[in-house]
Amino acid sequence: MNAPAAIRLHINDDVVIARNQLISGTLIAQESVTVQGLIPAGHKMATRNIAEGEAVRRYGQIIGFASRPIMAGQHVHVHNLSIGDFNRDYAYGKESVDTVPATEAAFFQGIVRGDGRVATRNYIGILTSVNCSATVARAIADHFRRDIHPEALAAYPNVDGVVALTHGVGCAIDPQGEGLAVLQRTLGGYACHANFASVLIIGLGCETNQISDLLATQGLKENVRLHTFTIQDTGGTVKTIQHGIDRIQEMLPAANAVQRQTVSASHLVVGLQCGGSDGYSGISANPVLGAAVDLLVRQGGTAILSETPEIYGAEHLLTRRAVTPAVGEKLVQRIRWWEDHCKRNGASMDNNPSSGNKAGGLTTVLEKSLGGIAKGGSTNLVEVYEYAQPVRAQGLVFMDTPGYDPISATGQVAGGANLICFTTGRGSAYGCAPTPSLKLATNTALWQRQADDMDINCGDVLDGSATIAELGQRFFQMMLETASGRQSRSELHGYGQNEFVPWQLSVIT
Amino acid sequence: MNAPAAIRLHINDDVVIARNQLISGTLIAQESVTVQGLIPAGHKMATRNIAEGEAVRRYGQIIGFASRPIMAGQHVHVHNLSIGDFNRDYAYGKESVDTVPATEAAFFQGIVRGDGRVATRNYIGILTSVNCSATVARAIADHFRRDIHPEALAAYPNVDGVVALTHGVGCAIDPQGEGLAVLQRTLGGYACHANFASVLIIGLGCETNQISDLLATQGLKENVRLHTFTIQDTGGTVKTIQHGIDRIQEMLPAANAVQRQTVSASHLVVGLQCGGSDGYSGISANPVLGAAVDLLVRQGGTAILSETPEIYGAEHLLTRRAVTPAVGEKLVQRIRWWEDHCKRNGASMDNNPSSGNKAGGLTTVLEKSLGGIAKGGSTNLVEVYEYAQPVRAQGLVFMDTPGYDPISATGQVAGGANLICFTTGRGSAYGCAPTPSLKLATNTALWQRQADDMDINCGDVLDGSATIAELGQRFFQMMLETASGRQSRSELHGYGQNEFVPWQLSVIT
Ligand SMILES: [Ca+2]
Ligand SMILES: [Ca+2]
Ligand SMILES: [Ca+2]
Ligand SMILES: [Ca+2]
Ligand SMILES: [Ca+2]
Incomplete structure (x- = not known):
């Protein structure tokens, strides 16, 4: 197969991306356009004549407006493209369009819980209120590890494992503060996650994050599927480990x-992530994931876009796709929160394209952020959540999280994500529990170098052996298979216990 | 033995503490004083006549000044004691006194490293630059766990173990910020800790906290005792785990x-901690630990007092004991930093005695904070360090840390602590690696309830079966024995890998 010289990211786009440097006079056959002038690799070529002031689209989204007339085949970059006043107009809902339901329904093999929610995995979870009970929690989980004690779960083949999700916080924080509220919400979300058949919550006893308050604030009650106890009440380390093992033995049948x-x-709720991005992320893996998400949303499924600092300056792209002004306004409120949070702490969130970005072919902040937003596909934004809030809407939603992978994914799983899809160019090794996590490689070199950790190679888009639409369809099938029980690479390697990282917003005193 | 009715905390004190409620007319034999009026349990009784304006001492330290004349045997509390202008006068060095060297030298069985530093344990450490390599690090450590694979270290009885100290941060932070500098200092301190025979540092590859920068900023170089590598360079999870196991196999002989x-x-450098304090902390365990620290300092040893928010408002107590004004000023600078840090983030650090504290017998902020400061004994403050800075002075030093136990102790160990001494009333289960950690119970009920986790019962002071001086001497011996290799309770239970919690000061984006 002859690799096409340029990559089309979306059917509605006005530009394509040069796979290698394009030389004047070259015919780009699949676009029926001849190159005018020189276009560096990774840069954009216009596929039609564009009048001054007209919107220019990439990923099917506006990345700017022609600042002078552009002819088909010409290089599109800072000399003829700018965002004008776009970034001062949230234009709530102006570009929302009705989602066309899929003509053929898609299915997976799920575990239906008593309350009707659907699980993709079946774990027993051990949570902790505070760092002080982390070692006890890990010791209980170790007792049931198949690689250490194969006999422990031998009679329970339908149980995927017992995992301890521990953390470093939970005390010496403001009992009335936002930080504790976020931690409680995160733990509460995990405690009732559909992928947990049952849960232990273990505390020390004297911590700020009291288990009784945690349960009360999250509307949880102890029951046959949720046991809580503390080291101080139980009488120390050894008794607490034994007590936890006994409780889990009772829960296993x-x-x-x-x-x-x-x-x-x-019933799929997919958390979207990227980490270790490279120049290909916005060309291959993110658009492939976006294509799969579009298919999912057409099936009535849910995808959670996050990583607020990475869309900063381009939130207009999402407010325009919001189903209501209220949804768009929620997003803008979170942006304002981040501005304040960074200002107070002398941090910065400026996402303007750097000179390196520009050299690589990214022209505007919209285009740069769209590289990440592309993971979310092209459907409407139906809801906006704060970190770790329960996700109940169906469709594409946004959850406010940092860009940092483990914290971001922890918020999404707390919100109910039963699948994580993670694009990477440099080579992430992320994995999650109790939610399986698939990794999409942006390029073939990574796919070959780090095959252990990658689930699909989106480098096929770059070498021309598949289109984004084709790979999106293939990856959507992989999502269904993974949700049905097929292990992702990171599950095979036992990832998950160390990647539970609740967002820490408290001042620790 | 007949328990004395009142507890003397220090030989220079003007007050003793009522063990139970004292009734007028009772003779307190050991003080040759008769009680005047009613003194509730835990409250203070004057042991001599005190003139108006005279300083009143507890723990050998000023807790306030008589606001009216006080007679021997009378209750000392808010009605006749106040701090006056004391808290506006740092009086740098005004109360420093020369330390009297011990007449008899004390020793322990230590491991002398090539550079002359002395270790109390002999571990191989695995550190990570970022959360992304945590699972790989734990998998490598698991390969050498004696409880899982007893054969792995069978030929190396002098190696205490292989521990992975992982964390949740390392990326999506300001590369020029204080947060990364603190993380690098912490990792650097562990990487060259005397208790590690050798160390691996494992990264992902694309993280903000680059290993090359970490080494450069900390003055470290790869050598036969320090290997570094990344998952991305090594080619993924499986190869990286195998590479780490191979490196450790080479290091073991x-x-x-x-x-x-x-x-x-x-050669002892002792980190002082309290966690899960109760009303007895300031009467039993903390003064006992302080007595042991005084013995240690007289031997030329070092003790690190920390937990800045818990001395807030009473920093004058330490500035007065500073050996030079510069040392005192460093402490005050850190206090100012905390005030700013809390103000910026809407947090509070007010340490005034609450009404509950007052009901329990604590009169002034000085007295409350002294309950914690008492762990440091009564010698001069010879140096002040920021979090995780290398501790090089000998004597009593201060390191600025939060009060939160795992973060505070992590800073002390990064600074070189080769023993942690931890007082607890409610029942902490803390443990540490590579530094052994001893726990002092404040009361006998805790000692009996949570015997697993406690190394010494300071409740003996409360029931009168030992004086503080006696228990201080006994605990000093336990420090020497523990430093010589005797396992603490928390080591027996395998604590340490989950309690490494670097202070996270960065905004995570
Ligand atoms: Ca952890
Ligand atoms: Ca319970
Ligand atoms: Ca990310
Ligand atoms: Ca190396
Ligand atoms: Ca503490």
Whole structure:
């Protein structure tokens, strides 16, 4: 197969991306356009004549407006493209369009819980209120590790494992503060995650983050699936470990009594992540993931876009796709929170394209941020959540999180994500529990170098062996298979216990 | 033995503490004083006549000044004691006194490293630059866990273990910010800790906290005792785990080739901690630890007092004991930093005694903070360090840390602490690696309830079966024995890998 010389990212785009440097006079066959002048690799070529002032689209989204007339085949960059006043107009909902439902329904093999929610995995979880009970929690989980004690879960083949999700915080913080509220919300979200058949919450006893308050604020009650206890009440380390092992032994038969059944793809709640991005992220893996998300949303499923600092300066792109002004305004409120948060602490969030970005072919802040937003596909923004809030809407939603991968994904899983999809160019090794996490490589070199950790190679888009639409369809199938129980690479390697990192917003005193 | 009715905390004190409620007319034999009026349990009784304006001492330190004349045997509390202008006068060095060297030298069995530093344990450490390499680090450490793979270290009895100290941060932070500098200092301190025979540092590859910068800023170089590598360079999870195991296999023979030898107690560097304090902390365990620290300092050893927010408002107590004005000023600078840090983030650090504190017998902020400061004994403050800075002075020093136990102790160990001494009333389960940690129970009920986790019962002071001086002497011996290799309770239970919590000061974007 002859690799096409340029990559089309979306059917509505006015530009394509040069795979290698394009020389004047070259015919770009699939676009029926002849190159005018020189276009560096990774840069944009116009595919039609564009009048001055007209919007220019990449990823099907506006990246700016022609600052002078542009002819088909010409290089599109800072000399003829600018964002004008776009970034001062949130234009709430102006570009929302009705989602066309899929003509053919998609399914996966899920585990339907008593309350109707659908799980993609079946773990027993051990949570901690504070760092002080982390070692006890890990010791209990170790007792059930299949690689250490294969006999412990031998009679429970339907249980994917027992995982301890520990953390470094929980005390010496303001009991009335936002930081504790966020931690409680995160723990509460995990405590009732559908992928947990049952849960232990273990405390020390005297911590600020009291388990009784945690349960009360999150509307949780102890029951046969949720046991809580503290080291101080139980009488120290050894008794607490034994108590936890005993509780889990009691929970195992019920946890094992599950059967996968065919359920609609609408039960998927997918957290979108990128980490270790490279110049290809916005050309291959992110658009591929976006194409799969569009398919999912057409099935009634849910995808969670996040990483607020990485869309900063381009939030207009999302407010325009908001289904209501209220949804758009929620997003803008979170942007204002971040501006304040950074200002107070002398941090910066400026996302303007750097000179390196520009050399690589990115012209505007919109285009740069769109590289990340492309993971979310092209459907409407139906809801905006704060960190770790329960995600109940169906469609494309936004959850406010930092860009930092483990903290961002932890918020999404707390919100109910039952699948994580993670694009990487440099080579992330991220994995998650209790939610499986798939990794999309942006380029073939990474795919070959770090095959252990990658689930799909989006480098095929770059070498021309597949289109974004084709790979998006293939990856959507992989999402369904993974949700049905097929292990992702990171699950094979036992990732997840160390990647639970709640967002720490408190001053620790 | 007949328990004395009142507890003397220090030989220079003007007050003693009522063990139980004292009734007028009772003779307190050991003080040759008769009680005048009613003195509630835990409250103070004057042991001599005190003139108006005279300083009143507890723990050998000023807790305030008589606001009216006080007679021997009378209750000392808010009605006749206040701090006056004391808290506006740092009086640098005004109360420093020459330390009297011990007449009899004390020793322990230590491991002398090539550079002359003395270790109390002999571990191989695995550090990570970022959360992304945490699972790989833990997998490598698991390969050498004696409880899982007893064969792995069978030939290396002098190696205490292989521990992975992982964390949740390292990326999406300001590369020029204070937060990264603090993280690098912490990792640097561990990387060259005497208790590590050798160290691996493992990264992902694309993180903000680059290993090359970490080494450069900390003056470290790769050598036969310090190997670094990344998952991206090594080619993914499986190869990186194998590479780490291979490196450690190579390091083990040299790590095992150590012998303990008799060294001076002056080589002890003791981090002082309290957590889960109760009403007895300031009466039993903290003064006992302080008595032991005084013995240590007289031997030329070092003790690190920390937990800045818990001395807030009473920093005058330490500035007065500073050996030079410069040392006192460093402490005050850190206090100002905390005021600013809290103000910027809407947090509070007010340490005034609450009404509950007052009901329990604490009169002034000085007295409340002294309850914690008492851990440091009564010698001069010879130096002040920022978090995780290398501690090089000998004597009583201060390191600025939060009060939160794991973060505070992590800073002390980064600074070189080769023993942690931790007082607790509610029942902490803290443990540390590579530094052993001893726990002092403040009361006998805790000692009995949570015997697993406690190393010494300071409740003996409360029930009168030992004086503070006696228990201080006994605990000093325990410090020497522990430094010589006797395992603390928390080491027996495998604590340490989950309690490494670097102070996170960065905004995470
Ligand atoms: Ca952790
Ligand atoms: Ca319970
Ligand atoms: Ca990210
Ligand atoms: Ca190396
Ligand atoms: Ca503390």
